Amino acid sequence: MQPLLTVHQLTKRYGDICACDRIAFSLYPGQVLGIIGESGSGKSTLLKAIAGQVPIDTGEIQYRDRADNLINLRTLAEPQHRQLMKTEWGFVQQNPGDGLRLGVTAGANIGERLLDVGHRHYGKIRTEALAWLSQVELPDGRIDDLPxxxxxxxxxRLQLARILVTRPRLVLMDEPTGGLDVSVQAKLLDLMRSLVRTLHLSVILVTHDIGVVRLLAQRLLVMQNGQVVEAGLTDQVLDDPHHPYTQQLVNATLTP
Known part of the structure; x- marks a missing residue:
């Protein structure tokens, strides 16, 4: 099986600070990759670099699209990159308000992405929006309410519906459960796990929460000071951490 996404020697500096230092990994179709680390570890910078939100200094990011073309994202023109983010990719923001248009209805938020990819039939767009509200367990009676x-x-959940309506192959998630109550987190995680499985999504999930990656991710990168200090299967890394920093993170979750 060919990798869906390959990151090779990605480096990003801010002055004397190396936020990402020669990061390398491959992501395969249907795989969820978790990236954990404390604040300042470089994990969010890495995600934004992959999404094209910040330029990288050196390295390569390659993506294999639906047509089996291998795309170099560093040299991809901006219009093509925007189209990619509307169709084959999605980005789940930590603050859902950053990923939604709060001044238009829930249905319009979902329908807007369909309009971006060429849908024009109002009735079909509304029907699709209703179907996705159901998929993310939101009442269809809220379709005309403001987010x-x-x-x-x-x-x-509405942000997830807005992103998934175009059936992307790769979803980038930045602390998707951050700031939510524990009970709300649990429901959202159950929904995300179900959607990943049924839609065969590939996901890169950035979080500081070990419980989230244990539940959702098959593979794991542990970042500290811009470097990947440990990588492997999630259960193996968390159950038998080798690097002192990973041990520290795991022990912190076990301390009452």
Whole structure:
């Protein structure tokens, strides 16, 4: 099986600070890759670099598209990159308000992405929006309500519907459960796990929460000071951590 995404020697500096230092990994179709580390470890910078939100200094990012073309994202023109983010990729923001248009209805948030990829039939767009509200366990009676009237957990589910309506192959998630109550987190995680499985999504998941990666991710990168200090199968890394920093992270979750 060919990798869906390959990151090779990715480096990003901010002055004297190396936020990402020669990061390398491959992501395969249907795989969830977790990236954990404390604040300042470089994990969010890495995700933004992959998404093209920040330029990288050196390295390569390659993606194999639906047509089996191998695309070099560093040299991809901006219009093509924007189209890729609307179709084959999605980005789940930590703050759902950053990933939604709060001034338009829930249905319009979902339908807008369909309009971006060429859908024009209002009835079909609304039907698709209703179907996705159901997929993310939101009442269809809320389709004409503004997202600003939703709870944080409901906004995050709406953001998922907005992204997944175009059936992307790769979803980037930045702390998707951050700031939510524990009970709301649990429901959202169950939904995300179900969607990943049924839609055969490939996911890169950035989080500081070991419980989240243990539940969702098959493979894991542990980052410290811009470097990957440990990598492997999630259960193996967390159950038998070798690097002192990984041991510290795991022990912190076990301390009452």
């Amino acid at each position: 600003s009237t939703f709870s944080g957990g409901m906004q995050q």
